[in-house]
Amino acid sequence: MNAAMKDVPFIVRAERQIYAEYDRDRRLRISRIIAPGFVSVLTLLIVASQIVPQQFAGTRSNLGIIALCDAFFLLGAAAAARKHVNLATGSILLAALLIMALSVLVNQPFILSDLFTVPAVVIIGLSALIGRPWMILGTTALTTAFVLFLSGSPSLAHDLADRNNVNSLGAFIVELWLLALVLYSAARGYRTVLRQISDVRVQYERARQLDELKDQFITSVNHELRNPVMLLQGYVELLRLKGSTLSAERRDDLIQRASRAGESLAHLVQSILDTRRVDQQAKDFAPEAVPVAEMVMTAASLVDPGQGKGVERELHVQVPHELSIWGEKVRLQQILTNLLSNAIKYSAAGTPIEVNARVVSEALPRSNVWRLQRRNGGAPRAGRRMVEIEVRDHGLGIPPDQAPLLFQRFVRLPRDLASTTVGNGLGLYLCRELTEAMGGRIWVESTGVEGEGSTFYLRLPLASPPAGAEAA
Amino acid sequence: MTIPSGTGYRVLIIDDNRDLLDLITQSLTLLGDYTVLTADNGADGLSLVMEMRPDCAVIDVKMPGLDGYQLVRALRGDPDTAAIPLIILTALTQEHYHFAGLLAGADRYLTKPVTPSALVQAIHSVVRLSEAERARRLQALLGDADASS
Numbered sequence: 149m150n151a152a153m154k155d156v157p158f159i160v161r162a163e164r165q166i167y168a169e170y171d172r173d174r175r176l177r178i179s180r181i182i183a184p185g186f187v188s189v190l191t192l193l194i195v196a197s198q199i200v201p202q203q204f205a206g207t208r209s210n211l212g213i214i215a216l217c218d219a220f221f222l223l224g225a226a227a228a229a230r231k232h233v234n235l236a237t238g239s240i241l242l243a244a245l246l247i248m249a250l251s252v253l254v255n256q257p258f259i260l261s262d263l264f265t266v267p268a269v270v271i272i273g274l275s276a277l278i279g280r281p282w283m284i285l286g287t288t289a290l291t292t293a294f295v296l297f298l299s300g301s302p303s304l305a306h307d308l309a310d311r312n313n314v315n316s317l318g319a320f321i322v323e324l325w326l327l328a329l330v331l332y333s334a335a336r337g338y339r340t341v342l343r344q345i346s347d348v349r350v351q352y353e354r355a356r357q358l359d360e361l362k363d364q365f366i367t368s369v370n371h372e373l374r375n376p377v378m379l380l381q382g383y384v385e386l387l388r389l390k391g392s393t394l395s396a397e398r399r400d401d402l403i404q405r406a407s408r409a410g411e412s413l414a415h416l417v418q419s420i421l422d423t424r425r426v427d428q429q430a431k432d433f434a435p436e437a438v439p440v441a442e443m444v445m446t447a448a449s450l451v452d453p454g455q456g457k458g459v460e461r462e463l464h465v466q467v468p469h470e471l472s473i474w475g476e477k478v479r480l481q482q483i484l485t486n487l488l489s490n491a492i493k494y495s496a497a498g499t500p501i502e503v504n505a506r507v508v509s510e511a512l513p514r515s516n517v518w519r520l521q522r523r524n525g526g527a528p529r530a531g532r533r534m535v536e537i538e539v540r541d542h543g544l545g546i547p548p549d550q551a552p553l554l555f556q557r558f559v560r561l562p563r564d565l566a567s568t569t570v571g572n573g574l575g576l577y578l579c580r581e582l583t584e585a586m587g588g589r590i591w592v593e594s595t596g597v598e599g600e601g602s603t604f605y606l607r608l609p610l611a612s613p614p615a616g617a618e619a620a
Numbered sequence: 621m622t623i624p625s626g627t628g629y630r631v632l633i634i635d636d637n638r639d640l641l642d643l644i645t646q647s648l649t650l651l652g653d654y655t656v657l658t659a660d661n662g663a664d665g666l667s668l669v670m671e672m673r674p675d676c677a678v679i680d681v682k683m684p685g686l687d688g689y690q691l692v693r694a695l696r697g698d699p700d701t702a703a704i705p706l707i708i709l710t711a712l713t714q715e716h717y718h719f720a721g722l723l724a725g726a727d728r729y730l731t732k733p734v735t736p737s738a739l740v741q742a743i744h745s746v747v748r749l750s751e752a753e754r755a756r757r758l759q760a761l762l763g764d765a766d767a768s769s
Contacts, residue, residue, distance in 0.1 A: 367714075371682075374711035375637055378733030382643045385735050390650050402646070409639070 170342060172233045175278045179236040182278070183225035186243065190218040210250055217246045237278045241287055244271045249294065268295075268324060276331040284335060288328035292321055361556075365574075372416055379409035419574055435586065437611035438477045440505050440535060441467040447484035451492060461492060462500040471505055472611035473535045475586035480608070483582050483590075486575040487539040487604050495543025495601060502540040507610055510534050533610040534588070540603040547596040554592065555580040583608065630672065631743055632657040634665035634691070635680035635709070644678065647736030652743070662686025666694060669701055676747050678739070681710040681721070689724045696725035705746035709734060722761055 194214060197204035207214060220243035227236035248267035268291045275287040299317060383406035391399055448463055473480065484503075491501045510532040546554065554576050583590040587609050594602035631654045633644045641658045648654040657672060659665035662683045669677060677695070681688035688708055695701040707728045708721040721729040727746040730739070 370713065371711040374732040375640060379639055379643055381733050382647060382736050385737060386647060386650060389737065394650075405639070405642070 170346070171339065172231075175237055176228055176231060176233050178278050179224060179228040179233070179240060182274075183221050183228055183236065183240055186221040186240075187218060187225055190214055190221065194218065213246055213250045217243045217250070220246065234280075237280075237283070241271065241275055241279060241283060244274055245287065245290060245294075248291070265320065269327065272324070272328055272331060276335055281332055281335040281339070284328050284332045288324060291324060295321065369416070369420065373413065376409045376413040376416065380406055380413060383409065419578070435474050435476060437472040438475055438480050439469075440471045440473060440480075440537060441465070441469050443477065443480045443484055444503050444505075444537075447481055447488055450481070450485050451489050461498070463488075464500055464502045465504075467503065467505040467537075471507070471535060473586075473608040474611040475588070475608050479582040479586060483579045483606060484537075484539070486579050487606070490575060490604075491539055491541035491543070491602075495541040499542040499601075503538065504540075505535055505537045508534055508536045508607070510607075534607045535610050537606040537608070538603050539606070540601060542599060542601040544598050545596045545600050546592060546594040546602050548594065551592050551594060555590070579606075628655075629675040629743075629747060630655045630657060632659065632665065632668055632672065632674040632677040634659045634662065634677065634683070634688075636660050636683045637680070640680075643736070644739065647739060648743070651736055652740040654740075654743070662688070662691045666691055669695060669704065670698075673701070674704065676705045676707065676743050678707045678709050678743065679726075681708060681712055681717070689720060692721070692724040692726050705743075705749060707742055707746055709739070719765075723765070725758070 193204065193207055194211065197207040197211065201208055220239045224236045224239035224243065227233075227239060244267070248271055251267050271287050271291065272284060275283040279287075295317070383402050387399065387402050387406070391402075394402070444465055444467055488501065488503075495501070556577060580590055583606060589607045590605065592602055592604050594600070629652075631648055633641055633648075633656060635641050635644075635658075638660060641660065645656045645658060648656050657668055657674060659668050660683075662679075663685050665677070665679065666686065668674075679688045679691055686694075688710065692706050692708065695704060695706060706726045707730060708726040709730045709732065710717070710721070711732045712718075713731045718729050718731075727749060728742050730742060734742075
């Protein structure tokens with residue numbers, strides 16, 4: 149896969165899963181036809197042998213095996229109905245093997261008669277149709293073992309004393325294995341073709357989603373840029389047309405409003421440029437010990453008060469004063485500002501925001517939410533001391549199945565796109581990039597229930613072990 | 621450029637962005653001598669229209685609760701408010717939004733950014749638009765919609 153595609157949000161399931169599901173559906177569809185059919189036939193046979201025993205003497209004498217076959221087919225039908233594909237196909241193949249054994253028992257000593265050959269070939273064909281490729285080889289091996297077992301039977305000894313019959317036995321086994329290898333190769337080839345088709349589908353879907361997200365982003369940025377531009381343009385025109393007739397105080401007021409509009413515009417453009425700069429400057433990292441409590445309070449002071457819809461919000465901070473992370477001050481401040489800003493934007497006016505921090509060992513948190521791997525390598529070293537910062541709100545929450553998308557570039561939840569809450573889909577992406585650049589991780593946990601809110605977790609390397617600040 | 625005077629006209633501005641409400645209020649009072657009423661959401665805007673019967677309403681689209689299109693349709697659907705000139709002022713620039721706004725019943729569809737002088741000109745022109753002319757334009761728009769479908 150193209151490495152540049154890896155950041156594209158992948159709503160459609162992974163390539164292997166698409167292929168596996170398609171194959172599973174195919175096998176289930178066929179199993180749902182075969183198993184109930186055989187159950188019906190064998191059940192009728194068993195019932196008929198009880199009603200008219202004279203006509204079905206052979207059936208009555210082999211009732212045990214027939215009933216066992218019926219039970220396996222029934223198990224297969226039930227498993228297929230409940231979408232347990234491997235149990236369904238395994239039961240059907242076992243039942244087919246029993247039928248083959250039955251045909252041999254019925255037709256002894258004609259071991260190589262068509263009544264044995266045909267079931268053997270049918271079973272191998274069936275395993276190719278509904279089973280995994282290894283099942284083809286498995287059923288062939290079982291069939292071969294069964295034939296060789298029977299060849300040792302004393303009742304067949306006089307048949308096998310005939311050289312022609314021995315040669316026929318060998319030729320039969322060779323032909324059986326040739327058939328199995330042909331079918332096995334075909335099955336593997338079929339799966340390879342399916343995988344290639346699904347690769348193309350996945351790449352197309354990723355490209356389409358990226359295109360869609362870029363459109364969303366452009367629409368979102370376009371919408372947000374227009375308001376501050378109109379403000380700036382409007383106040384400048386008022387000053388131009390009416391400035392000379394206004395009082396100095398009124399003029400100053402208009403100039404200040406124009407200036408604020410300009411700052412808002414600059415901030416928006418900056419956040420867009422920041423995403424590119426973070427990518428490029430990821431390697432320019434000069435870490436130092438950064439006090440967490442101080443950064444939290446600074447970030448809180450930088451959050452735009454307007455996002456609180458004019459209502460004061462309580463910020464509950466529980467961060468040990470001596471706790472520091474090993475990272476960059478500006479980056480941590482930017483992350484916390486983004487998280488606090490989001491907490492305010494996406495929660496009801498008046499609900500509190502909580503920020504907590506503690507020291508943890510680097511054990512992966514138990515969570516059903518997707519976790520991101522760090523940019524600078526694979527899993528973190530076991531036992532490393534980290535600072536875990538939580539930012540919790542009591543707002544709308546995030547649907548768990550959509551949470552993985554949030555940290556991707558340009559992505560906003562469908563719910564938020566339809567609302568009036570402003571956003572450009574870059575804030576959390578920036579948080580992720582900055583966090584990973586400092587050797588940390590960021591993730592979110594939420595039930596998706598409105599009012600229960602979300603908790604964003606930020607883990608960064610500990611600068612130095614604080615006294616008395618360790619978590620239990 | 622001559623900016624027409626709006627002496628005596630009352631204009632209602634409905635937008636959830638308070639900064640824009642301030643700008644438009646100052647623009648209309650400074651440039652057009654209009655009397656300005658404001659509302660920061662669709663529901664309050666609807667109540668104000670019913671109560672004050674302004675000479676014109678300038679309506680944003682994306683607002684909490686009742687959005688701009690719904691508000692325009694509500695006003696056009698009520699005989700008491702159907703004749704009030706309505707301007708949609710929005711950041712939605714795509715053509716289908718433009719069409720939807722006019723089809724809902726708006727007299728003008730303006731996309732931000734709009735300068736204060738342009739806004740005053742637009743308000744002045746729709747206030748003078750006769751009801752018969754409005755009906756003729758809507759009929760022409762519906763005819764275009766049928767032809768394109």
